[in-house]
Amino acid sequence: MISKETYKTPQDVLAILKAGLALAQEDLYQFNLSGFDLSKAQLHRATLIRANLSQANLSEADLSQADLRGADLSQAILRNANLQAAYLYRADLSGADLRGANLTEIKLLGARYDSQTLFPEDFAYKSSGAIGPKANLNGAQLNTANLRHADLQGASLLGAYLGGADLTLVNLQGARLSQADLRKACLTGAYLRHARINGANLAGADLRAADMTGVEFEQLESIAGADFSHVQGLSDEMRSRLLSQPAQELDTPHALTRKTTRASLES
Structure with a gap:
């Protein structure tokens, strides 16, 4: 695991993730990674509370058990990402593409989606606790x-x-x-x-x-x-x-x- 002192900027984070290395769980709090290419990034159990991931490419990323409370994932690409047991309380999923993602045991209470958000076809997002059109x-x-x-x-x-x-x-x-x-x-x-x-x-x-x-x-x-x-x-x-x-x-x-x-x- 890489210590926090090893990186201080989003560019440092990107370099480490592209190298396939793990990050200290607490060190991505409020990080601005908007628009970054994070495809296939290893973010298992990462702490991404209130991180800005808007328009980021997170396709095939491992976000299983990640803490994404309050994160901005608007227009993010999450196709085929692993979000098993991830915590997205009050996260923003407006316009996000989650097609093919693993959403088993995902926690979406209070998360926001809109008419442009794309969920996997078999996912019951309307009854997930998320907030959006036709939500129960x-x-x-x-x-x-x-x-x-x-x-x-x-x-x-x-x-x-x-x-x-x-x-x-x-x-x-x-x-x-x-x-x-x-x-x-x-x-x-x-x-x-x-x-x-x-x-x-x-x-x-x-x-x-x-x-x-x-x-x-x-x-x-x-x-x-x-x-x-x-x-x-x-x-x-x-x-x-x-x-x-x-x-x-x-x-x-x-x-x-x-x-x-x-x-x-x-x-």
Whole structure:
């Protein structure tokens, strides 16, 4: 195993990997290896926490049991890579190519993917705990999660816990959010067209400039302190139904904007 003193730059890392040598597990923390050719690299059990591997070529690399928490793997090439038992908690897999990769026992809880991410044909990524289009996240614990710009189109988030989550500009078109906890969630500019939020709790939620065209909602648990300022697509009938909520909820100010729910709906 090579000691940390042997290398200090990404170029040093590349030279060592190309030589087929092993690296000290802790020494790739936050390393910037974006765009590097790391094909067939030996990274078994390597620590790559928050490493930048965007657009890197990791085809046929051995990443088994590697710690890739928070790593940026956007647009990375991982074809035929060995990711057995790798830990990718909250990693970014947007646009990554994982075709042919070994994903046995991989841990993807909270990892992000999008419509451009390519998984092996037989891999059940929708129920893996990863966050992306059509994901099954029913009951998921996503309190305070940073989901800015996430693509959750058609996702199932029934009863999910999203309290305090940052959902700024998130795509939730057609998503199912019935009974979801969205208290104090930031949904500014969110795309909620035709989403279903029946029974959801929107207390203190920031929905400014969100697109709520065709949103389905019945018996919302609470909208106390929610800010609907400049919401798009809210029909007169929908607005009237929201204004029929209890006066105590409507007259509660949003913690940040200080505007009451009633004022945000009537402006």
